[in-house]
């Protein structure tokens with residue numbers, strides 16, 4: 001059970017115990033008090049009537065029926081007179097058997113007795129009072145019905161149970177409310193943790209976002225993030241310094257290599273071959289150091305992103321042309337299909353970064369998929385492909401307006417297995433296809449840089465499969481509205 005549910009249950013249980021114990025206490029106290037009051041009233045009435053019976057029997061001026069009828073009995077009571085072993089009763093609804101045998105015997109032996117009991121199959125509560133009148137060899141009994149009291153007590157009981165149930169529900173509701181209030185500061189902590197995990201390393205907790213009582217947690221959380229940030233920045237700086245330091249010797253090396261290459265024909269064939277291998281590896285190394293430098297700068301947060309507002313169709317067309325040019329002479333320009341719905345839309349991009357993204361995707365398509373078959377620009381497609389992040393289509397629309405565009409590079413190659421789809425974006429990951437093809441030139445940094453560039457432009461990148469079963473790399477970019485702001 002979660003904390004919230006536990007607090008709710010404790011409050012509900014507390015309210016239940018409290019309301020039912022209070023209710024029970026009030027019920028039994030009230031019942032005791034009411035019964036005692038009725039008993040004393042019944043005794044007073046029975047004594048008064050016994051006195052009237054005695055004087056009437058002593059004077060002997062009335063018949064038994066008249067005598068019993070003349071007594072002052074309320075609507076809820078009946079009298080029984082035993083005179084010289086004969087029994088007379090005031091009403092047909094009562095008989096001698098209404099009197100408990102023990103009480104009857106006690107009274108006939110000369111003692112006054114009162115008893116409250118439940119009589120008959122219907123379970124009607126009754127009070128019976130017996131008064132001996134030894135001077136005339138008689139005993140007077142009066143039976144009082146407590147059925148009205150029973151009704152009152154039943155109503156009271158039902159009311160108290162109802163109140164108890166309502167109090168319990170109110171207690172549980174209060175518990176739920178309290179747990180929400182209590183857990184609210186923790187939601188602040190979780191939001192901060194999510195923001196930090198998302199790369200916003202300068203996020204900190206403040207007493208306002210959490211709670212003054214959680215000061216200890218706030219302080220230790222912030223200290224932890226401080227240390228984490230310092231460490232990440234230190235490592236990123238180190239990486240960036242290493243890459244930077246490698247660049248100057250590499251420049252010298254490649255300049256020297258160019259000199260050697262210019263003299264290439266004069267060298268023996270074996271030296272020419274060695275020179276060629278050296279040149280290939282040096283260029284690959286140089287490219288890797290450039291990529292690493294770019295990535296470590298992004299990690300250290302010391303990158304400048306120049307977002308410009310440009311028409312998405314023109315942007316993609318130009319970037320594809322540049323990308324194909326960089327592939328070399330043999331490369332063919334794939335068709336660029338721009339959906340009519342997005343033709344007039346503008347996006348905010350850093351052109352240099354976007355060109356790098358397209359160049360990397362086109363180069364991968366050429367290396368691993370036999371060349372890009374088509375480049376599409378359109379509104380987010382419906383969710384469906386397993387590689388597609390959930391909710392990509394929903395996130396791409398707002399009140400019917402298109403808020404992100406999807407730019408996809410497709411090829412008809414072997415594609416990427418579902419297991420590899422997120423891995424290919426990891427640094428230095430080189431998939432099974434690259435090994436098989438034996439291109440041998442890649443370092444596994446291309447797609448990691450793609451996702452880094454796209455993230456800096458507030459977009460996303462992922463891999464799915466094209467309709468022909470090849471790879472389809474999708475990049476999304478946020479659309480700018482009429483004021484040039486993102487939605």
Ligand SMILES: Nc1ncnc2c1ncn2[C@@H]1O[C@H](COP(=O)(O)OP(=O)(O)OP(=O)(O)O)[C@@H](O)[C@H]1O
Nearest residue numbers: 364368369424430431434442443444445446447471
């Ligand atoms: N279009 C594609 N079809 C099939 N597999 C691909 C495709 N694009 C990339 N991959 C797989 O993803 C891996 C990672 O690609 P990435 O571009 O990051 O690295 P690379 O091309 O090997 O090296 P680099 O781009 O740094 O020179 C590739 O090695 C390849 O296995």
Ligand SMILES: [Mg+2]
Nearest residue numbers: 364442446447
């Ligand atoms: Mg690549």
